[in-house]
Amino acid sequence: MNNLVKVENSKIEQTTILTLNRPEKRNAISIELINQLKVIIEKLHQDDETKLVIITGEGSAFCAGGDLNDFHGEIDQEKAHELLSQMQEVLWQITTLPMPTIAWMNGLARGGGMELASACDFRYVHESGNYGFTQGKLGISTGWGGGTLLYERIHSQEAYYWLVSADIRSAQVLKSIGFAQATFSTHQLELEHDLIKPFISRSLTQLKHWKSQWLQNQDLQKLKTKMDAEVEACSHMWVSDEHKEAVSNFFKRNKK
Numbered sequence: 001m002n003n004l005v006k007v008e009n010s011k012i013e014q015t016t017i018l019t020l021n022r023p024e025k026r027n028a029i030s031i032e033l034i035n036q037l038k039v040i041i042e043k044l045h046q047d048d049e050t051k052l053v054i055i056t057g058e059g060s061a062f063c064a065g066g067d068l069n070d071f072h073g074e075i076d077q078e079k080a081h082e083l084l085s086q087m088q089e090v091l092w093q094i095t096t097l098p099m100p101t102i103a104w105m106n107g108l109a110r111g112g113g114m115e116l117a118s119a120c121d122f123r124y125v126h127e128s129g130n131y132g133f134t135q136g137k138l139g140i141s142t143g144w145g146g147g148t149l150l151y152e153r154i155h156s157q158e159a160y161y162w163l164v165s166a167d168i169r170s171a172q173v174l175k176s177i178g179f180a181q182a183t184f185s186t187h188q189l190e191l192e193h194d195l196i197k198p199f200i201s202r203s204l205t206q207l208k209h210w211k212s213q214w215l216q217n218q219d220l221q222k223l224k225t226k227m228d229a230e231v232e233a234c235s236h237m238w239v240s241d242e243h244k245e246a247v248s249n250f251f252k253r254n255k256k
């Protein structure tokens with residue numbers, strides 16, 4: 001079995017780094033990758049020693065969103081709902097992990113890649129990357145619950161506008177709207193990085209306490225209900241002609 005997600009446990013720093021490992025596909029999230037991620041995140045829920053989880057991508061991209069070969073345009077509404085729900089569950093499990101999570105966005109992200117980042121507690125973005133909730137241009141809405149999470153991360157007026165405009169933004173803009181906590185310029189993720197150091201210097205007890213406080217501060221039941229509604233809405237848009245055409249145009253563009 002290919003490791004579509006690399007897992008590195010750093011015992012001294014009590015940190016787990018998860019690296020999406022399909023660089024040739026810009027780390028697009030296939031069904032197989034979802035299945036692997038599911039098992040890894042489930043294990044982390046039972047892990048009493050890890051105090052920090054970092055999600056990043058191999059190569060030039062953080063994540064290009066759902067793999068459009070698996071999440072293709074010809075599936076019906078029920079099937080779309082079933083597939084979208086699988087990744088929604090992963091996003092939910094990441095959101096509710098008992099330790100802090102960081103999306104270390106080493107490069108570009110699109111669509112579901114932005115949703116994945118939104119499921120993390122903190123986001124750091126590479127200064128040369130570009131980032132977009134581009135679902136609007138594909139004739140759909142966010143389909144994994146990440147639109148709901150976006151509203152939790154930035155000002156609601158800005159979230160609403162970003163989803164409608166579906167525009168691609170720079171790292172500096174992400175920082176200015178509060179989606180990213182900071183930008184970085186290094187290519188290799190190092191746990192000694194100034195942005196990671198504060199986490200590593202805190203104890204397991206401290207970090208788990210702050211995470212639990214963070215989760216208590218949210219109405220998780222309401223959040224889950226809103227994420228469910230988002231998946232349902234997207235599954236209906238999935239079968240629109242506009243969406244089918246957008247997916248087909250993507251593959252045609254890539255064949256040129």
Ligand SMILES: CC[C@@H](C(=O)O)C(=O)SCCNC(=O)CCNC(=O)[C@H](O)C(C)(C)COP(=O)(O)OP(=O)(O)OC[C@H]1O[C@@H](n2cnc3c(N)ncnc32)[C@H](O)[C@@H]1OP(=O)(O)O
Nearest residue numbers: 024025026028064065066067068071110111112142143144
């Ligand atoms: C399904 C859930 C839904 C959601 O809930 O949000 C989504 O995520 S929908 C998907 C949203 N994502 C996109 O629309 C991104 C599509 N990709 C691109 O726009 C570009 O590929 C890129 C991400 C901007 C990268 O551009 P570039 O660096 O120029 O690389 P290429 O375009 O040449 O891509 C390299 C390689 O990767 C394949 N690829 C990229 N993204 C996807 C994808 N989302 N699904 C499947 N495959 C993808 C691309 O086809 C190329 O493959 P080869 O042709 O085999 O080299």
